[in-house]
Amino acid sequence: MVEGIKQTGKPVFGFGIEGHGDHETIRRASQKAKELLQWASELRREQRPLKDLWVSTKCGESDTTSGCGANPTVGNAFDKLYPHGVTLVFGETTELTGASTWSPRAAGTTQCARSSSSCSTATRKSSIATRPANLMDSQPTKGNIAGGLTTIEEKALGNIQKIGRKCLVDGVLDKAETPTGPGLWFMDSSSAAAEMVTLCAAAGYVVHFFPTGQGNVIGNPILPVIKLCANPRTVRTMSEHIDVDVSGLLRKELTPDQAGDQLLECMFRTANGRLTAAEALGHREFVLNAVIRVGLSTLAVEVWRGGAQGAFQSFEVPRHPSQTVLDVVTYIQRSLDATLAYRFACRVGMCGSCAMSVNWRAALDLPDPCRQGCPENKLVIGPLRNLPVIRDLVTDMRGFFDKWARAKGSFEGTKTKRDDFRARTARFRR
């Protein structure tokens, strides 16, 4: 992390407790913090063109007023910033569920539409794989339901209002990835508020629009978070947390255009140094989980290509919790090279179809490949060594099955369904 920040030209120091102890580390860090504070106090504000602003958005504690008021206000502001070459970003992949028919239409290129739709599918699959139950218990959240949102689709269609009506999605970013040019970017990212804002800060965004329905208090130590709200009750009960009150939209005292202008005015004041409500109240929520996951998140995979005289080909595959070797091979075939040949059937380690050589040992579908003997995030996957190779990871198994049949390796049961079930299973119940 220190090396990465150094490359930006900003002063940075790293500290480790090991070899020094708590007290000495705190002393050294305090000394450097004082020096950095003095360095920062000499910086002078300078005029910059509008296009140097990088603006991110993510909503929180959404209710029915979010999709009707606060989110379209962000959309109105985005529509006004986009033509000036400002760099914008939105995300929250799982909270776009149901608005996916919309996303490809707004995508600037077909490739971008495909990427955003595959992010959506991949994130939903990974959420489902890592959750003990299904998504029903998380989206919409209990708070969203209390606020009147009945389905994730309803929430998603309100959520997507944040990107306005005129912007095109210019590209897709991974978590915390820095965009390569101006325009509107979609970040394949978490829906958790503090995590998403931290990811935007890590990507380089400098001001954040945070529309809320029922009120959310989060701030960030790096990225100023501007809260806007269209729910009159929240504006009344949590006024100290709200920077821009757009509740007049629901009473028709404010037009969407005026609401967007109010938000932009607040953005300019913030960019000029005014503290946001979250900053003034000392909210500095910071979640590094996803940033750390990104740092560890690729597997270097060598896969055998061709027949007996073939060679290994290198691929980079994103890591996921609970990933298996078969998942790795499937990812390569579906996302990187559709010509890769491999074999599978049951996918649960029963049938033996997917047997291959993994890091030079014959194996079935291994769970978590990095805990199975490849600590450096490297995998070498080839066909089984003692069988003729047909292509890539597929071997000719006819000889094997002939020998198996001759050796009578199959199971021949002696009971039938007419035998008493309790008697048949008695030994398992003891």
Ligand code: FES
């Ligand atoms: S697909 Fe059946 S054991 Fe792997």
